[in-house]
Every structure is written in C-alpha cells, then in structure tokens.
Amino acid sequence: MTMSEAGSQAGVAPGPGRWVLETAHQARPFTRFFLGVWLPVFAESMPAGFRRYGLLLERLDMRLSGIWKYVQARQVVPWRDRGPAALRPARQLAWRLHPEVRGRARAARRALASRAWREEAAEWFDGGLRARFVARNRALQAVPVDDLDEAALRGHIDELIALLHDGDMVHMRHLVAQNVAVGDWLAHVRRWTGVDPADALAVLRGASPASVRPLAGLDRLVAAVRAAGADPGAAGPPEKRLEAVRAASPEAAAALEEYLGEHGDDLLGFDLDEPTLREMPALVLAALEARLSAPAAPPPGGAADPLRARVPERHRAEYDRLLDDARLLYGLRDDDVAWTEMRPWGLLRRALLAAGRRLVARSALENPEHAVEADPAELAALLSGADAPTAAELAERATRRRTAARPPLELGEEEPAMPLPRLPAALARVNDALLEAMSQDLLERAVPSEPTDTEVHGTPASPGVYTGRARIVRGPAEFGRLEKGDVLVAPTTGPSYNVVLPLIGAVVTDRGGALSHAAVVAREFGVPAVVGTRVATQRIRDGELVRIDGARGVVTVL
Numbered sequence: 001m002t003m004s005e006a007g008s009q010a011g012v013a014p015g016p017g018r019w020v021l022e023t024a025h026q027a028r029p030f031t032r033f034f035l036g037v038w039l040p041v042f043a044e045s046m047p048a049g050f051r052r053y054g055l056l057l058e059r060l061d062m063r064l065s066g067i068w069k070y071v072q073a074r075q076v077v078p079w080r081d082r083g084p085a086a087l088r089p090a091r092q093l094a095w096r097l098h099p100e101v102r103g104r105a106r107a108a109r110r111a112l113a114s115r116a117w118r119e120e121a122a123e124w125f126d127g128g129l130r131a132r133f134v135a136r137n138r139a140l141q142a143v144p145v146d147d148l149d150e151a152a153l154r155g156h157i158d159e160l161i162a163l164l165h166d167g168d169m170v171h172m173r174h175l176v177a178q179n180v181a182v183g184d185w186l187a188h189v190r191r192w193t194g195v196d197p198a199d200a201l202a203v204l205r206g207a208s209p210a211s212v213r214p215l216a217g218l219d220r221l222v223a224a225v226r227a228a229g230a231d232p233g234a235a236g237p238p239e240k241r242l243e244a245v246r247a248a249s250p251e252a253a254a255a256l257e258e259y260l261g262e263h264g265d266d267l268l269g270f271d272l273d274e275p276t277l278r279e280m281p282a283l284v285l286a287a288l289e290a291r292l293s294a295p296a297a298p299p300p301g302g303a304a305d306p307l308r309a310r311v312p313e314r315h316r317a318e319y320d321r322l323l324d325d326a327r328l329l330y331g332l333r334d335d336d337v338a339w340t341e342m343r344p345w346g347l348l349r350r351a352l353l354a355a356g357r358r359l360v361a362r363s364a365l366e367n368p369e370h371a372v373e374a375d376p377a378e379l380a381a382l383l384s385g386a387d388a389p390t391a392a393e394l395a396e397r398a399t400r401r402r403t404a405a406r407p408p409l410e411l412g413e414e415e416p417a418m419p420l421p422r423l424p425a426a427l428a429r430v431n432d433a434l435l436e437a438m439s440q441d442l443l444e445r446a447v448p449s450e451p452t453d454t455e456v457h458g459t460p461a462s463p464g465v466y467t468g469r470a471r472i473v474r475g476p477a478e479f480g481r482l483e484k485g486d487v488l489v490a491p492t493t494g495p496s497y498n499v500v501l502p503l504i505g506a507v508v509t510d511r512g513g514a515l516s517h518a519a520v521v522a523r524e525f526g527v528p529a530v531v532g533t534r535v536a537t538q539r540i541r542d543g544e545l546v547r548i549d550g551a552r553g554v555v556t557v558l
Helices: 033-053 085-096 099-114 116-124 129-141 152-193 195-204 209-228 238-248 250-263 280-292 313-330 332-361 368-373 374-386 391-403 425-441 476-481 495-500 517-525
Strands: 017-020 057-065 068-075 455-457 459-462 465-472 486-489 505-509 529-530 545-547 554-557
Touching: 033 099, 033 152, 033 374, 033 391, 057 425, 085 099, 085 129, 085 374, 099 116, 099 425, 099 529, 116 129, 116 152, 116 313, 116 332, 129 152, 152 195, 152 313, 152 332, 152 374, 152 425, 195 313, 195 459, 195 517, 209 238, 209 332, 209 495, 238 250, 238 280, 280 313, 280 476, 280 495, 313 332, 332 368, 332 374, 332 495, 332 517, 368 391, 391 476, 459 517, 465 505, 476 495, 486 495, 495 517, 505 517, 505 545, 517 529
Parallel strands: 465 486, 486 505, 505 529
Antiparallel strands: 017 068, 057 068, 455 554, 459 529, 465 545, 545 554
C-alpha cells in the first residue's frame, strides 16, 4: 500500500464504513518517511499472523485522512443478517461453510493442539532468530554513516529499510502470538475466578525481563562512577559532564560506552522525528544521578500467585499450563521490539540526519531534520540530484505536522452491528483470546465516574500509592524535563520509555488498558500506575502535587 493509495482528503473517511483515529502510537501526524516504510510492511505482516492462528480478522486496515492515520478492522468474511429471521439459520450455515471460515477453523484447531505460540517463542529465544537480528543491528550500528559516499549512504538506508521489513514481519507475528496466549489465559482465569484483569495480570509480574533491561547497564555505570569518585552532577552543559564521566576512570568510560552502545541508538518514540537516547545526554545524566543518589531496589521478581487457589480444582492442571504459556509469551513483545523496531528505527534516523546534513550543505534542505519529511523515493531523488520536493516544501510539511489540530476520533458511517453466528469451539476460543487481550491493551475500559477538579479515574495497572509532582510529557523530546521522583503523565508510552523509569515514582496515561506497555513496564519496575484515564494530560497541570493509587485506579490532585 502506498501513501497515495492510502490517503484521502482531511476529515473525510478514507474508505467505506467507520474509521477510528489510531491513538496508541500517534500523538501527531507521522512523517512521510516513516509512513513510506511502515504502511506497506504493516499491510503485509498482520494478516499473516491472523491466518496462522485462525483469527477471523483479515487485517487491520490503516489509511490516511489528510495526514492523520485511521484504522478499521476487517473480517475475513463479513457477516450480514438483514433479512427475515426465518432465513437466519440458512445464512449462518452458509457462513460457517464458507471456505475461508473453514480454513480458519482448521488453523485454530492446529494452533491450539500444537500451542503454536510456544513455537514462536522458541524460534526467537532458542532457535537463533533473536541472535540473527542482534547481529544485523550491530553490524549496521558500526557503520560510520558520515564517512560514506552518497551511493553507499543510500545503500545503507536501503539495508535498514530491509531490516525493518523483516523485523516488523516478526514483531507483528509475535504480537498476535502473545495476544492469543496471554488472552487465552486471562479469559479462562476471569471465567473461573471472576477476578479483575489488573489483579490477574499482576501474577505475570517478572515475566518480562526485557522491560527492565536498561537497568543492568545503568547500574554497571553507577558502580564504575561511584568507584571513581566522579561527580556527574557538577555544573556545565550535559555533553561536558558526560566527558567528565568518561575521564573519571577507564572503567567509567567503558561502562558509559557500553550503556550507550546498548541503548543510545534506540529510537525514543514512534516516529523518525523523535530523538534517540544518544541525542539526549541530559537524560542519560538524569538517570545516572537518580540511580547514584538513591539506588533503587532491584525490580521485583516473579509475583506470588493468589489466583490458583481460587480456580476450581478440576481446572487447576489446565490453569497451570495456560499460565506457563502466558508467562513465556508475556515478555516476548518487549524483547523483540528492541531489535526489530527500536534499534533499526534509531539507526535509520541517524542515517537520515547524515543525509540531511549533506542536503543542507547544498541548500536542498533548510534543516537536517527535514529529511524525514520526504518519503523514501523523494529522499533518493534528493540525494541523486533528481527532481524532488524543494527545501521550502519539506519545511512546510514539518510545520504542518507540528501545528496540525487533532482530528475527529471517528470518521465515516458505522455499519449496523451484526452478531456472528455460533462458532466452532476452537475458532471461538482463539478469537475470544485475541479480543480479551486487545481489550486490555489498546482499549480503555469505561471509567467509573466523570473526573472532578481533584480526581481523575482510570484503569488500575500496577498497585501502590505514591505522591509526587506531576510532569506532563507528550513525547520523548520532553524526557529532559523529568526529574527524580516525578509522576510521569503522558498520552501513552512505548518501549523507549523504559529508560526514564529509574527517574519516576509513578505513571499515569490517557490511553491503554491493563496490558498496555505502560501497565506492563510499571508492574515490572514495581511503580504505581493508572492508565486509560482519557483526560489526565488535560485535567492535571504540569507541576501539581498528585497522589497515585494504582490499586484503585485513582489520581488525586493535592
């Protein structure tokens, strides 16, 4: 799918039916380069995962209305029931006998019988797939992009695009596998015990070690700095203060380079106009100082399981098997995303900025950052001197994205809801599992009451009570405003936010549910969290003192 095929006039539905603004990753319109790389691979990757598990979704269709991205779920065979009730049984039978539906039912039976999600995890962790992605990333990371001639730079960018294609194919497949495995466990637990999703998911704490991976390198750096007696809090620009850390001792220099080598080139956000950690030395120093001044306790290990005793005895063996699968898959998303998306996108940003600096030197761009405003074909034309958007046109695109007003959450006419006929058991089970997980990830549950002047309600995500200063952070570019002990209040979070967790005391988000990234990471770090408030970033003012009750899902302005 190209951007021209996906686009439509701003404010107009990009196709028939109801379209919903994609808010899990999109705080502002995406850059042209990002969309040019990501939209085609997304259109290819997600359907493959749905087919493997027998899911009745054909795809999540993503298209543009103007410069904003909207999404629509498409079933493999739409169910329609507009005729007389007497015709309903015949329609149901015809639907169930449809070749595509029968094929999905067979796939669902195979997936459940083989526990296909375990095959995904084994291939990644033990079968060499992870190691191959790590090697590809590190080889491309070692390339000195500023020393390449233009042909070699274009080739390097093409290699990164190929890595992102391969990585997203894996990540989206893993995302489906994780949702089915965790959702299946969660759906059974809720049916057997009636427990709230957040309470159930607390049992999985400790099963996503990749979520706290930045702490290991940071603590090695802390130990080296402390042993050298260095003071990174001395006055001066962040770059100079980092140089002082390097000069403190060979061990401190090595630990800093190791930390930046492991995390510095990861993209801190969801788009190419957002920085990498290496570009934010003040954030590296803030995390280092926070850990030096009051080293946090290690993240909690595996949580005790209070649920098993509440499961009827005849189901406990099945519960144990489902929990084992859920724990195995729970951390797969955060582990693979570092190597399939965050690092490749960060390295692509580094290469595009190198191209941008060359284009500024020949007056083809006004700012190196504007390289991301061109799509891949346009950037190749700019680098080769062929006809391409002018510097003024690309600058205008950047301004337009930066100043774009938030569009409607929904566009188009919603088609009448039609109930699906009764599904075969395996087909019903895998589809219920996916819906259970997605409802706890991307979808916020209804809040218990309207917000007041002093309280905001959301989904309980990680237990505990914490009082601190609210810091409104709308994206990674604002990470530098965080100080030790702040309460992070954000529209949403992504894997890149892991690097700021050593700084903060609690997390509050507008969007997401008990399986969202913010909820998973807060549980792994052991900090209170309330997610899916819808309005926190509007109702809470920057700098206000707030109390977070993660068990009740309440944020109180003090």
